[in-house]
Amino acid sequence: MSNNKHYFSSELVRWYEKERRDLPWRRTRDPYHIWVSEIMLQQTRVDTVIPYFNRFVDRFPSVRQLAEAPEEEVLKHWEGLGYYSRARNLQSAVREVVDRYGGEVPRLKEEVSGLKGVGPYTAGAILSIAFDQPEPAVDGNVMRVLSRFFGLEDDIARPATRVRIEGVAKELIPHGKAADFNQALMELGAMICTPKSPACPTCPVREMCSARLQGRQSELPVKTKAKPPKFVLRLAALVEGTGIRSGKVLVRQRPKTGLLARMWELPHLEAPGQSVWDSVESGCSWLEQEFAQEGLMIKAVDHIGDAQHTFTHLHWNIRVMSAVLQAEESAILPPHYQWVGPDDFENYVWPNVFRKVLTQYFIGMYKPSKP
DNA sequence: AAGGCGGGGTC
DNA sequence: GACCCAGCCTT
Incomplete structure (x- = not known):
């Protein structure tokens, strides 16, 4: 592995072990709870999700209890969180887990990816965080962090860019540390390598960051504008x-x-x-x-x-x-x-x-x- | 590849 | 205001 890649991974994980936030879903290894948290966190901030997550796993503590719950009550627990198809898909998916996998969240990539509402990011997150499998989990944070560190110019609004960055991210995963590494990447994106005015002086990988060395933090990542509403x-x-x-x-x-x-x-x-x-x-x-x-x-x-x-x-x-x-x-x-x-x-x-x-x-x- | 799909925090 | 967030699904 090239020098800057090894530097990036080891410094990042070292930083994470010291600075990681104490979040409800980091206090469990229950794959179902990890799964619920990842669905809620899609396009939704951590601070918003915390109370919803606690209420949800309190009321629906297991795959079976969510599978057996009235859909109306599931939706009520999602009220105000937005993107309500996430709740419908999640319940549909846990019912599939009960029917096809005996109520156990599957560990095979193809099976996890096949669940409703589970796309490339969420599949990688479940496999790595819950089962420590060396799969990338590339979200907006990860694309921003890696674009800046490696000076990648690809437009992150394009699906092909996510695929390329997944390849980069997978190579960076330290042996046996998939869960910590993937969460560390997202933690860095959320806490240090923010979209605007990143906190470069306190960044654990600042010394070899391409964007910072070239003073281009504000130019990366490249992202085409969304259409106005x-x-x-x-x-x-x-x-x-x-x-x-x-x-x-x-x-x-x-x-x-x-x-x-x-x-x-x-x-x-x-x-x-x-x-x-x-x-x-x-x-x-x-x-x-x-x-x-x-x-x-x-x-x-x-x-x-x-x-x-x-x-x-x-x-x-x-x-x-x-x-x-x-x-x-x-x-x-x-x-x-x-x-x-x-x-x-x-x-x-x-x-x-x-x-x-x-x-x-x-x-x-x-x-x-x-x- | 493009558009539908919530709500809220931040600057 | 504009931007964007631990994205996924359908067409």
């Missing part, structure tokens, strides 16, 4: 119950697939253009017509507030309109619609944007004007 205007109906439904609000469940699958929300629609918003009245009448086509006869009353939410790929600008249901006593609700009040609010799973709106409404801060 698409802006969308949406109108939502906050339909207030009357009589025995006083204090309740009409909500609906989203479809089984796609964005925010199976989560609950205020009924809302994408506006065809700004023209529906020429006036409050035109917005109200447009909303009434659209919902009438879905079999929901509402009377929109007033514009009572706005909510914004940015996803990776789109930005929602939601105008919230107060409304009532026509002939509420005899009205038949379309499928997937439901009345919800403060008392049963927590029995449903909400994306954050609607959790905020409804929480505000129920505590009286988001007050519709009365007809």
